[in-house]
Amino acid sequence: MDMFGVGVTLLFGILNGFGYAMLLFLLSSGLTVVFGMLGVLNIAHASFYMLGAYFAYSVVQSTGSFWWGLLAAPVAVGVLGVLTERTLLRRAHRLGHGHELLLTFGLAYIILELVKWIWGTGSHPVSAPAVLDGSIRLVGGAYPAYRLFVCVFGLGVLVGLALLLFKTRLGMIVRAAVSDIDMVNALGFNVRGLFVGVFGIGAFLAGLAGVIAAPLLSVYPGMGPDMLVDTFIVVVVGGLGSLKGALIASFLLGGLQSFGVVIVPRLAMIFSFLLMTVVLIWRPMGLFGERA
Amino acid sequence: MIPRRVFSPAAVGIVLVGVGLAPSVMSTSQVYSGTEVVILSLFAVSYNLLFGYLGLLSFGHSAYFGLGAYATALLLLHAPGVPLGPAIAGGTLAGAIGGVLIGNFCVRLSGPYFAMLTLAFGQLLFAVAWKWRAVTRGDDGFGGFLKHASLALPGTPESGSQHSLYYLVVALAVPVIAATWALMTKTPFGNVVVSIRQNEERAVFLGYDVFATKLITYTISAGLAGLAGSLSAIFHDFVSPSVIDLNLSTDVVLMTFIGGTTFFFGPVLGAVFFVYFGDFISALTDRWQVVMGLIFVFMVLYVPKGFIGLGRLIPSVRPRETRPETAP
Amino acid sequence: MTAQLRIEGVYKDFGGLEILMGVDLQIEPGERHAIIGPNGAGKTTLINLITGKYTPSRGRIWFGGMEITSVPAHGRVRLGIGRSFQIINLFPEMTVFENMRNAILSKEGIRLSVRRALKGLRGVTSETERVLALIGLESFRNVPAAELAYGKQRTLEIGLALGLDPQLLILDEPTAGISSAETREIAGVIRRVTERKTLILIEHDMDVVFALADRISVLHHGRILAQGSPAEIRENPEVKEAYLGHLEAVG
């Protein structure tokens, strides 16, 4: 391979890593904010991601359009998230963090089994929308258009999220609640109401990640657990409760995965584990976490 | 060494006669599920050393079950003629060694951090079992490693039958469960574990080494899980990544919690329930796990101490609890 | 004679906020040393550094000639530093007896033993009962700690530290939150049991301080403001200003 070829491979590697980082951030942002606000580690978070993908699959099946799936599935998942919070999580909250964790675990278990029941245990392909089906010529190489779309779309969501968090009053309150929920409560804000909203948005983003992942990774029952592990690694490395940490760790992990695949194709995940282990030994609270 | 006078002779007698005679009145398939129950009981008891005793929720306990299963299977496969005893010991040891190495990282953490790290390590070992085809044959798994081994215990029926497997499993698992019970409920060691669960800081400032205690407990737990895995490999004469996968890790959370974590034998009850009730509902619907999950969620919300906790409602059978709350 | 405890230039900050700013302290064997100071002065933090709950940001600590700055907390207990807590810190579901037994087992070095059943350890049982009698809790033997009245929990809180029979006993506000009758009772117990022991006492009740201590350090804004005999401290104008005045202002 000449220098130019190496350059193209490198660029595509970076793009792949970037796309995966966007997926990871869509998932980990919700998880880490929910944890920051109420100390709940939501095991079912990756189940929302999986449901997003399956809903999208069904919508695409019946309407023939990926765009309808992209529109409808995340909303449905978000609504499901709100319902979950209002009915089950709220009840478990009174029993303590241990029970909340167990509850979300039970939910993840049930959702997984329901998915297998409804959609079967096999994997389903979801095709990218026609306009994005081909490849794009990029500095002399051919890069799948859909992957590029994931990068751009992810970046768009990221910017939108940043605006929401840093430019709106609601965002300011959410950030305050993550660092000190008691204070926000004392100032008279309806913390529980805020929490439902955040939980719903987190579920929505997870569902969104599921939809855009579907054409890349296909849709199968193991996709939730697979993603759960990577999302956990991201929030642990970034520090539970830290959005900045989640963002940086998403990029770290996206990069590691993307280039790890080149170096040891079958065990790329080992790099993620090494990253997590090193970070946990060095800084048990994660890169930007405040509590261990 | 088991302390003197820790077993009530009557209770020991009843248990021994019960499990000893059970196969003579059971069909082959009942003996089969009975064996499964005993193996899962051991696994759940090992899990509860973490969940109930240390208050640590692990999502990767099948790692040690799997290490035990693969180690025993590989020993028997590659060293034909190796007696079962050393093969089982090897499986147990593999679990314990895995426990020391991984536990060294995990037990420094607690709550969600512990849960996440155990999940990650569990998935890592699963990936190794899945992808390292040269050794594990990946997804296909492998079996037939019992060809050369003799299963018969003295005084049991012919070798290789469902019955002799049952007796082998019982002869190892029941005494080990009993010894673990004595360890956790009767000895100074068990007392330290319970104390740490109740108030870690005070335990430290009374001079107890919390990290060492947790690591030892984690290692024992992993070793027992390794033994359960080892027995399972022999029982099925087959291993595949399903002995080390996330399903098994989550199943053991479910059965342990449903049985009750605040009492040593709660998880045994959970294993019995899981196997027999699972059989019962799987005859009605093929998605019996959904029902199991619903039961679990219901119990998390309304019966947080598990079935054993219900015993508290009946004063005469109220179990003596060793710890305050359930979950971490 | 080497000092029982020597603290040299100890600093501690929490996330950039300096709580202790260069504390030096030397305590001789057999000394009964009170540390007083207004709320938030850093008294408990100092104890947490001595006992190893936290490590100092700077500075060193010696115990009986041995540097312990980086010895883990449980190791310092084994070397002979026992403490009680300002906020009750017991094994809530365990009985009074079981709580105390945990201290006695550790004192006897029976920690992770599996060789004997707990019940068979007669020496431990009788020693536990002896210490319970000493602190007047023998009649509450089988009551879970969480169900004790607050004053009795206080007594047990101190009792666990006593049960370790440490060379250096550190009591963090042993009379916090209890009635004046109970305070006298507990002060009596402390006096009786700590005869000829090295004692560090943090206490807001000046009667208790003046009755028990033979030296006093005043901690103020993370520094030792004054040190001396009870009489000297009583007369020190700076102390009056900083601490006693503060108390009057509050009370």
Ligand SMILES: Nc1ncnc2c1ncn2[C@@H]1O[C@H](COP(=O)(O)OP(=O)(O)OP(=O)(O)O)[C@@H](O)[C@H]1O
């Ligand atoms: N772990 C910690 N993290 C952050 N700040 C802390 C920590 N521990 C103590 N502080 C702060 O250090 C300061 C001194 O606390 P400390 O408990 O040492 O005071 P004290 O002299 O014992 O007061 P009191 O008489 O109220 O017990 C307080 O402002 C407290 O908020």
Ligand SMILES: [Mg+2]
């Ligand atoms: Mg204090």
